[in-house]
Amino acid sequence: CTPMIRLNEIQPGDLVIAEYDGDTWEGVVKELNHEDKEVCVETSVQQFWFKPEHLFPIPLSDEQLQKLGFTAAQNGNGVKYSKDSFRIVVPSKNDFSHLEMWWREDRRELNHPISVHELQNHYYQMTKVELNP
Numbered sequence: 001c002t003p004m005i006r007l008n009e010i011q012p013g014d015l016v017i018a019e020y021d022g023d024t025w026e027g028v029v030k031e032l033n034h035e036d037k038e039v040c041v042e043t044s045v046q047q048f049w050f051k052p053e054h055l056f057p058i059p060l061s062d063e064q065l066q067k068l069g070f071t072a073a074q075n076g077n078g079v080k081y082s083k084d085s086f087r088i089v090v091p092s093k094n095d096f097s098h099l100e101m102w103w104r105e106d107r108r109e110l111n112h113p114i115s116v117h118e119l120q121n122h123y124y125q126m127t128k129v130e131l132n133p
Contacts, residue, residue: 010039029117057117061096
């Protein structure tokens with residue numbers, strides 16, 4: 001089972017998986033209520049407030065990057081993903097265990113898999129623009 005997301009890792013606009021009564025939906029974080037430790041997530045069904053223990057990360061994948069507007073190109077053995085001037089390189093197709101990302105002079109290397117909301121947060125820190133589908 002994927003570990004839950006901590007409240008301090010989440011920003012409005014982040015994509016997460018929300019769980020209620022055993023059903024799960026992908027959704028967008030709309031609002032945070034730090035006082036009650038709840039997160040408002042908009043899913044295809046409705047907007048609803050969830051406790052952090054009912055929110056889970058979406059693993060980063062080729063499919064998720066394409067949903068976010070990245071285009072993929074073979075880069076030797078690896079794959080280079082581009083969105084405008086933002087770049088992500090992975091060592092081989094569908095291997096997100098190690099990735100490099102850069103935008104202008106800001107370059108980051110990660111030696112562990114990340115989830116979609118973590119990429120969105122890196123992207124926002126680097127570009128000051130939200131990364132949304």
